[in-house]
Amino acid sequence: MTTAKDLFIIAMDPTPEHAVGQGDLSLxxxxxxxxxxxxAGAVTVDGDRIVPxxxxxxxxxxxxxxxxxxTRQPPYERIEDWLWRRGRDLSAAxxxxxxxxxxxxxxRSGRLPFGSEHVEPVDTPSRRRAADRWEKKEPVLAALASVVGIDGGRSDDEPGLGDEAVTTVVAAVHDAVMELEAVRQRRAIENAAFANLWRGP
Known part of the structure; x- marks a missing residue:
């Protein structure tokens, strides 16, 4: 299992108090x-660029x-651009x-036979491994989960990520999620204004 799969399993766990948005999770x-x-050594980070x-x-x-x-051609891709390009519908994948x-x-949730469906992790070795990383507050998994609103009870005095490139990526994910939230809020304001216009005085 990968960090991404572990993160997805943690996000799908029915216990988190805060539901994770698909867009946030994809990023x-x-x-x-x-x-x-x-x-894995498949890429390195040079400033804000991903070098193959x-x-x-x-x-x-x-x-x-x-x-x-x-992207394998210079000037290579910025981390932020990668997150948006690769992240498109990634949670669904x-x-x-x-x-x-x-x-x-x-x-199915609810008593009715046609109640809404939801997905849950199955109790497999992979789920137990993800849960183990989560319980141990593994820094990378905990940092990414925190960005999408899953609070694992981390304290400020816990060790950091310990790697400059990883820290850069996590910071870029945080910025992208904040940007997505800003877009959501802007659309909500625009939709509300449009609805008020149609309702009239």
Whole structure:
């Protein structure tokens, strides 16, 4: 399992008090993939640019796909641009793959036979591994989860990420999520103004 899959499983757990938005999660998943590619030596970070490195040694489909989509021509891609490009509908891609692999199951909520469906993690070794990383407050997983609003009870005196490139990626994910929230708020204001215009005085 990858950091991105662990993050997705943590986000799908029915216990978080704060529901994670699909857009926020997609951006964080793209950041998690980038951090795993950094760890595998498949990319490096130079300032705010993603520089391709060696081929990643991974049998994970989505991580291999991410590596294949890294821009290999100078001046290379900015981290922020990667997050938006790679992150498009990425949470849906992870859900599909994890359902296919038997890591997620669909359940109906409510008493009615046609109640709304939701997905839940299955109790597998992968889920237990993700939960173990979460309980140990593994810094990268905890930092990415915090960006999308999942609070693991981290305290300010806990160790940092310990790697400048990883810190840069997490900061870029945070900025992208804040930008997405600003867009949402702007649209909400515009929609409210439009509705008031139609209602008239």
């Amino acid at each position: 964080a998943l793209a950041g998690a993939e980038l951090i795993d590619l950094l760890g 490195g060696g081929p990643p040694i991974s049998d994970d489909r989505l991580l291999s796909e991410a590596a294949a989509r890294v 992870y859900q599909a793959v994890l359902e296919e692999d038997g890591e997620l199951t669909r359940k």
